[in-house]
Every structure is written in structure tokens, then in C-alpha cells.
Amino acid sequence: MADDEIILSELSDDELVQQMHDDLYDGLKEEIEEGTQILLERGWAPYKVLTEALVEGMRIVGEDFRDGILFVPEVLLSANAMKAGMFILRPLLAATGAPKQGKMVIGTVKGDIHDIGKNLVGMMMEGAGFDVIDLGINNAVEKYLDAIEQHQPDIIGMSALLTTTMPYMKVVIDTMKEKGIRDDYVVLVGGAPLNEEFGKAVGADAYCRDAAVAVETAKDFMKRKHNVRA
Amino acid sequence: MNAPAVEVTETAHRRGGGRLGRKALRSVPIASFPTLVRQIPAYQMVPDEAVELIHQESLAILEEVGCEFRDDGAIALWKAAGADVRETRVRIDRALLMELVSKVPSEFTLNARNPERTVRVGGKNSIFVPMYGAPYVRDLDNNRRYGSLADLNNFHKLAYMAPALHSSSSVICEPMEIAVPKRHLHIIHSALKHSDKPFMGIVTSKERAEDTMAMAGIVFGDEFVRDNPVLVAITNCNSPLVWDATMIDAMRVYASHNQPLILAPFALCGASTSASAVGAVAQVNAEALAGVALTQLIRPGSPQIYGQFMVTVDMKTGAPMGGTPEAAQMMYLMGALARRYKLPWRTSGFHVGSKLNDAQAGYEANMLMHAAILAGANYIWHSAGWLEAGLTCGYSKFATDCEQLVGWYKYAGGLPFDDFKEAMAAIREVGPQGHFLGTQHTLEHFESAFFMPSIMDFNSYEQWKAEGAKDHDTRGREKARNMLADYEEPKLDEGIADGLKDLIARREEKLPDSVS
Numbered sequence: 001m002a003d004d005e006i007i008l009s010e011l012s013d014d015e016l017v018q019q020m021h022d023d024l025y026d027g028l029k030e031e032i033e034e035g036t037q038i039l040l041e042r043g044w045a046p047y048k049v050l051t052e053a054l055v056e057g058m059r060i061v062g063e064d065f066r067d068g069i070l071f072v073p074e075v076l077l078s079a080n081a082m083k084a085g086m087f088i089l090r091p092l093l094a095a096t097g098a099p100k101q102g103k104m105v106i107g108t109v110k111g112d113i114h115d116i117g118k119n120l121v122g123m124m125m126e127g128a129g130f131d132v133i134d135l136g137i138n139n140a141v142e143k144y145l146d147a148i149e150q151h152q153p154d155i156i157g158m159s160a161l162l163t164t165t166m167p168y169m170k171v172v173i174d175t176m177k178e179k180g181i182r183d184d185y186v187v188l189v190g191g192a193p194l195n196e197e198f199g200k201a202v203g204a205d206a207y208c209r210d211a212a213v214a215v216e217t218a219k220d221f222m223k224r225k226h227n228v229r230a
Numbered sequence: 231m232n233a234p235a236v237e238v239t240e241t242a243h244r245r246g247g248g249r250l251g252r253k254a255l256r257s258v259p260i261a262s263f264p265t266l267v268r269q270i271p272a273y274q275m276v277p278d279e280a281v282e283l284i285h286q287e288s289l290a291i292l293e294e295v296g297c298e299f300r301d302d303g304a305i306a307l308w309k310a311a312g313a314d315v316r317e318t319r320v321r322i323d324r325a326l327l328m329e330l331v332s333k334v335p336s337e338f339t340l341n342a343r344n345p346e347r348t349v350r351v352g353g354k355n356s357i358f359v360p361m362y363g364a365p366y367v368r369d370l371d372n373n374r375r376y377g378s379l380a381d382l383n384n385f386h387k388l389a390y391m392a393p394a395l396h397s398s399s400s401v402i403c404e405p406m407e408i409a410v411p412k413r414h415l416h417i418i419h420s421a422l423k424h425s426d427k428p429f430m431g432i433v434t435s436k437e438r439a440e441d442t443m444a445m446a447g448i449v450f451g452d453e454f455v456r457d458n459p460v461l462v463a464i465t466n467c468n469s470p471l472v473w474d475a476t477m478i479d480a481m482r483v484y485a486s487h488n489q490p491l492i493l494a495p496f497a498l499c500g501a502s503t504s505a506s507a508v509g510a511v512a513q514v515n516a517e518a519l520a521g522v523a524l525t526q527l528i529r530p531g532s533p534q535i536y537g538q539f540m541v542t543v544d545m546k547t548g549a550p551m552g553g554t555p556e557a558a559q560m561m562y563l564m565g566a567l568a569r570r571y572k573l574p575w576r577t578s579g580f581h582v583g584s585k586l587n588d589a590q591a592g593y594e595a596n597m598l599m600h601a602a603i604l605a606g607a608n609y610i611w612h613s614a615g616w617l618e619a620g621l622t623c624g625y626s627k628f629a630t631d632c633e634q635l636v637g638w639y640k641y642a643g644g645l646p647f648d649d650f651k652e653a654m655a656a657i658r659e660v661g662p663q664g665h666f667l668g669t670q671h672t673l674e675h676f677e678s679a680f681f682m683p684s685i686m687d688f689n690s691y692e693q694w695k696a697e698g699a700k701d702h703d704t705r706g707r708e709k710a711r712n713m714l715a716d717y718e719e720p721k722l723d724e725g726i727a728d729g730l731k732d733l734i735a736r737r738e739e740k741l742p743d744s745v746s
């Protein structure tokens with residue numbers, strides 16, 4: 001836990017970044033906001049603040065979540081702190097033309113109301129610095145298409161927990177193909193009854209078994225995207 | 231158990247009996263136990279005042295927060311009944327709520343296509359029902375794969391053969407190879423063909439619920455299924471506090487036919503309720519009562535099953551757990567509330583998080599079934615096959631569960647005193663130092679006195695080793711395999727069988743091959 005006596009602005013850059021990693025770990029939103037401001041005031045590029053202070057901090061959180069040291073409610077708190085930092089950085093990142101962390105549209109497919117897992121994925125993605133547009137539950141293909149048009153995301157995420165609604169993922173992907181836009185986006189699918197094979201069969205880019213894998217996979221695709229552009 | 235087999239009496243010049251006779255006697259399949267009438271008291275874990283406190287809090291939730299009913303028809307019913315309705319939010323005052331809840335019969339008869347398998351649900355009457363909804367199976371060769379129609383047929387066969395199972399459920403596992411729009415027809419057909427026990431309805435759309443009723447009509451007569459329960463269907467509240475259109479559609483189809491619904495929120499406690507066992511019960515009780523009340527607006531006096539399926543959430547992943555002590559404690563609370571409302575109630579028995587039929591599965595299953603029995607549950611669901619929080623149905627687990635149910639049936643049936651005198655005579659007969667294995671009393675009673683499971687192994691180490699040193703999981707699979715080899719299909723009137731096939735063919739012509 002952060003020591004009450006600490007005054008963030010008196011720390012050196014290195015110490016402050018270390019402290020911000022700890023504060024993210026502990027889900028301290030206001031401290032993260034303050035730390036982000038201080039680094040910016042010291043002339044740090046927004047992209048450097050994002051990657052070295054926030055994303056790196058959340059990487060540690062993600063690791064300990066994966067290893068069963070941190071629990072879901074704690075990770076959500078961390079993700080919230082991260083989001084608060086992102087909120088400050090987002091306009092600055094856009095203005096400086098920094099590489100985008102990525103944007104995701106996520107929703108549960110038509111006929112399905114299961115959303116606990118989808119929500120978790122959404123929050124973890126936000127925690128990793130992604131912009132997340134959550135379409136909620138019971139989404140027909142038009143909803144995805146509208147959201148794609150409106151938000152221009154990098155990634156489309158679909159969730160289904162019912163064997164009777166899983167096939168609808170293919171409806172969405174096939175429609176994207178018909179419109180000739182399938183290859184412009186990365187499509188990730190998830191939900192407990194799915195598996196790798198099913199993901200391939202419906203034409204998704206990847207199936208992710210949990211939120212942590214979803215974040216890793218999304219980051220991977222973003223990295224590749226940047227490499228292609230570079 | 232009826233008279234032994236024909237082969238004994240065939241050879242008229244012999245007295246019969248002997249090895250063949252005994253074998254026949256022991257292998258007569260017991261088709262089914264009657265309804266379990268619990269002869270042990272229900273255990274109440276908290277004082278009456280605590281039950282009352284939870285009850286009051288549930289009523290307050292429905293009055294102050296209200297519950298969402300996302301369906302125009304339901305909203306119209308609530309308005310007409312005088313509830314406080316704002317858009318889809320319905321606030322129900324306690325007098326209206328309790329008046330509606332009081333219309334539900336405290337017991338009802340659930341008819342089977344074979345009248346000998348007809349059961350009672352409610353009061354002291356309990357039934358065991360196998361699992362529902364598994365996309366995967368852990369098969370006879372111990373592989374995990376998507377379920378198929380052949381698997382579903384097998385599970386219905388096993389359900390038919392298991393004496394302590396009182397229902398065939400319906401979608402024990404998903405027949406994944408069948409197109410979704412047509413799948414429900416084959417699920418219901420499999421249950422009706424391979425077993426003659428009560429079954430469960432499909433709820434994933436109004437159309438599928440109507441198809442289920444049409445098939446039930448062919449088997450029982452359209453007239454009969456308009457008023458007499460022949461199936462049970464599950465409608466889930468989307469906790470917290472939302473009843474959605476899909477579920478309400480199904481509710482209307484079944485309740486209007488007087489077919490009981492299960493109004494028992496499946497809550498991931500900590501995610502879809504507060505992280506408090508007592509708080510979760512207050513919420514789930516409110517949701518269940520709101521659902522029960524709606525069914526009484528659809529058809530007053532229709533039989534319903536109140537209850538819960540509450541599991542705790544694994545805070546490491548968000549996944550549902552099985553077999554936790556809190557899940558058991560919450561059952562006791564819901565049982566006490568059910569008795570307060572005089573409602574039949576449902577819980578789940580052998581549901582576990584384990585991937586395999588292993589020690590984890592055993593501990594989890596036992597923790598929950600013990601609670602289900604002592605809490606006095608009436609519809610004890612997920613009592614066979616359940617693994618991986620419902621993602622998988624295992625053959626080995628199914629066989630083990632069926633066998634263990636025989637033990638629980640006996641446990642809940644209470645302690646018989648009818649041979650007490652003879653037992654006392656036996657101790658006088660033997661006196662100090664002797665043994666009882668040869669007494670008349672033992673000879674007469676040994677077969678029924680103590681539970682004799684066959685999958686559990688109590689042999690000597692050497693014997694066990696000589697038989698291949700098989701673990702429990704392997705023995706369970708062997709048991710399932712052997713049962714299936716012995717299966718004989720129950721009789722089904724030819725006209726009915728054809729009628730079902732015709733209906734399926736007609737519907738399949740109309741229904742599309744893929745979802746859209």
C-alpha cells in the first residue's frame with residue numbers, strides 16, 4: 001500500500017513511475033491522475049507516460065491476475081485507475097499522433113443475454129489502454145455494423161454462451177465479408193462453450209479463452225498492425 | 231421387484247433356483263423408485279426471525295427497487311393487476327405479491343407417459359432430475375468433445391435405467407450436429423422415445439416451447455396437456471432483477487397449459503448478487519417471487535416451482551464454482567423460505583466445477599446433495615452428469631451420480647423400525663462373541679439393509695489390483711457402458727411414435743437450416 005506521507009511531485013521520474021506502478025496495482029485512481037499530470041508537466045510525451053507508467057503497470061497487474069495473486073474486484077479497481085489516466089492522455093495522444101493503443105467494439109450476440117464474461121473482457125481491455133465500446137447484450141448483425149461505421153474500431157469482439165447463439169457469430173462475420181470489410185478488422189470471439197476450432201470454423205481471427213488472453217491477443221494484433229504500417 | 235425370470239420355470243423337471251435362479255433374481259432391473267417421500271426433518275440453519283428478516287427485505291426490494299419485466303404482455307398484466315409500473319420497471323407491493331404467490335399449489339402431480347413413473351412434487355415429496363445444457367461430453371473413452379445426438383440418446387437411456395432418477399430432463403447434452411432451429415425437436419423426441427419418465431421443456435424461444443407442447447400433446451393427448459402437468463421448464467431471471475422477453479414468452483406458453491415452470495434464479499453470487507450469502511438470498515428470493523407472481527397473472531392456480539440455483543463466483547476468474555459451503559448454506563435459507571410460502575422448490579444436487587469425475591467432483595457433489603436433502607428440496611436438479619459448472623456431462627459422473635442417488639434416496643427415506651424386533655431377537659440369538667453373518671435376520675435383510683454401490687470399490691488391495699487397479703473414473707465409465715449394453719427401450723404406442731415423427735418432419739420442412 002502507498003505510504004500516506006508520500007508527495008508524488010517530490011519524487012524523481014524513476015521513483016514516480018515505480019510509485020505509479022504500485023498505485024495502479026492498488027487501484028488508486030486519484031494518485032494515478034495526479035502522477036499522470038506530473039509526468040506531463042515535466043515534459044514527458046503522452047505516449048511515454050502511457051507506455052512506461054500506465055501500460056507497464058497494468059502488465060504487472062495482468063500477470064498477477066493470471067497467477068491467481070490478484071482477484072477480479074481488485075483488477076477492476078486497477079483498470080478503473082488506468083482508465084482515469086487514459087482519460088487525461090487520450091486527447092493528447094490523438095493530438096501528438098502517437099500510435100493508437102487500439103479500439104474495440106464488443107457485444108454479446110443476438111439471442112444471448114450472458115454478459116458477465118464479456119463485461120470482464122471489456123474492463124480488462126480498458127485496463128490495458130484500449131478504447132472499448134460496449135454494445136451490451138442481444139446484438140443483431142446491424143448493431144455491429146452500425147458500431148463499426150460509427151466508431152471505426154480496430155477490433156470486433158463477440159461473446160456467446162449458448163450453443164444456440166454461437167452460430168450467430170458466423171452470421172456477423174459472413175455479413176462483414178459480403179460487405180468487403182472483413183479484413184479491415186480483427187475479430188475476436190469468446191464464451192465458455194466455444195473453442196479454438198469453433199473460432200476458426202466461423203472465420204474469426206482468434207478465440208480467447210479468458211480476459212487475460214483476450215488482452216494479450218489484442219495487443220499482439222495491434223503490434224502486427226503497427227508493424228505493417230511502419 | 232417382480233417374480234424372477236422365465237428361464238427358471240422353463241425346465242419343469244427341476245426345482246429351479248440355483249445359480250441361474252439367483253442370477254435372475256439379482257439382475258431383475260428395478261425400473262424406477264416412486265417419488266421420494268422424505269421421512270427425515272428438514273433442517274433449518276437459522277432461527278425463524280432470520281428467515282422473517284430476509285423475507286421482509288425481499289419484499290422491500292420489490293416495493294422500493296422493483297423488478298424489470300422486459301415484455302409488453304407482462305407489463306400489461308402487471309398494470310391490470312394494479313402494480314406500480316413505470317416503463318418496464320414494476321414495483322409490486324407486498325399484499326399483491328403475497329396474494330399471487332398464495333395461489334400456487336403447494337404440491338402437484340407430474341405425469342409421466344408411463345403412469346407408473348408419475349411423481350409428486352412439493353411438501354415432503356422430492357424428485358431427482360439429471361442435468362441440463364452441457365455443450366460438451368466427457369465420453370466413454372474419457373475424451374472431452376462436443377455432444378451429439380447419439381450422446382443425448384445415451385443419457386436418456388441411462389436416465390431411464392437409473393432407478394432413483396425421476397425424470398429424463400431434456401437437453402442433458404447438446405446434440406451439436408443438428409441445426410439450431412431444428413435441434414429442439416430432436417431433443418424432446420429423444421427424451422420421449424428413450425425413456426417413459428417425466429421430461430423438461432425447451433425455453434429458448436416461444437416457437438420452440440410451442441413445439442414442445444405439440445409433441446407432449448401427441449404423447450398425452452392435446453386435451454390432457456391443456457391442464458395436466460407433464461413437463462417442467464426452466465425460466466431464468468437475469469439477475470439482478472430482470473425478467474426478459476425470451477423467458478416470459480416461454481412462461482406464457484407453459485403456464486397457460488398449466489405446465490410448471492422453475493422460477494429459480496441462477497445467480498453467480500458475488501457477480502450477479504452482492505458478495506454476501508444472506509444478501510444474495512434476499513435478492514434471489516425477491517426475483518423468484520416476482521417470477522412466481524407473474525405466472526399467477528398468466529394462469530392463476532397453475533403449479534410452479536420456486537427456488538434457486540446459487541453458486542459462488544471464483545474471484546480469481548469470475549467463473550462459477552460448485553460445492554462451496556456458502557452454496558449449501560444458501561440452500562438452507564431458501565428451503566426455509568419455501569416452506570414459509572408453502573411453495574414447491576428447486577435446488578441443484580450434484581453440480582460441481584471439477585473437470586473430471588475425481589476427488590474434487592466427489593467432495594463438491596456431496597457437500598451440495600447433503601444440503602439439498604436436509605434443506606428439504608423438492609425438485610433436485612442437476613443430479614446426474616454435471617461437470618465443469620455445467621459445460622460438460624460426463625458418462626462416468628452420470629453413472630456415479632445415479633448410483634449415489636440410490637443412497638440418498640434411502641438416506642432421506644428415514645430409518646425403518648419395522649424389523650427392529652427381529653434385530654433385537656438376533657442379538658439374543660448370537661449373544662457375546664459370535665457373529666451375525668449367518669443369522670436368519672441377516673439372511674433376510676442383508677440385501678436391503680445397507681446400501682451396496684457397485685462403482686465404489688471395497689475389495690482387498692490385491693483383488694483391486696488384480697482387476698486392473700482401476701480408479702473411480704474408469705469404473706464409472708465401465709458402469710455406464712455396461713448399463714447401455716443392457717438397455718431395452720420402453721414401449722411406445724406405434725401411433726404415437728409415428729405422430730411424433732410426422733410432426734418433426736412437418737416442422738423440419740418449415741424451419742431453416744441455420745440461424746439468422
Ligand code: B12
Nearest residue numbers: 113114115117157159163190191192210211363466548620
Ligand atoms: C451465469 C449464467 C447464466 C446467467 C447469466 C447472467 C449474466 N448476466 O450473464 C443467467 C441465469 C441469466 C443465464 C441464463 C441462461 N442460461 Co446460462 N449460464 C451461466 C453460467 C453458469 C456461467 C456463465 C458465466 O457468466 N461465466 C463466468 C464468466 C466470467 O465466464 P465466461 O462467460 O465464459 O467468459 C470468459 C471467457 O469465456 C471469455 N470470453 C467471454 N466472452 C468473450 C468475448 C470475447 C470477445 C473474448 C475475446 C473473450 C470472451 O472471457 C471471459 C472472462 O474470462 C453458464 C455455465 C458456464 N459454466 O459457463 C451457463 C450456461 C452458459 N447457460 C446455459 C443456459 C442453457 C441458459 C438458459 C437458456 C437457461 C434457461 N433456460 O433459462 C438462459 C439463456 C438466457 C438467454 N437468452 O441467453 C447453458 C448453455 C449451454 C447450452 N446448451 O447452450 C450453460 C452452459 C449452463 C447449463 N449447462 O445449462 N445463464
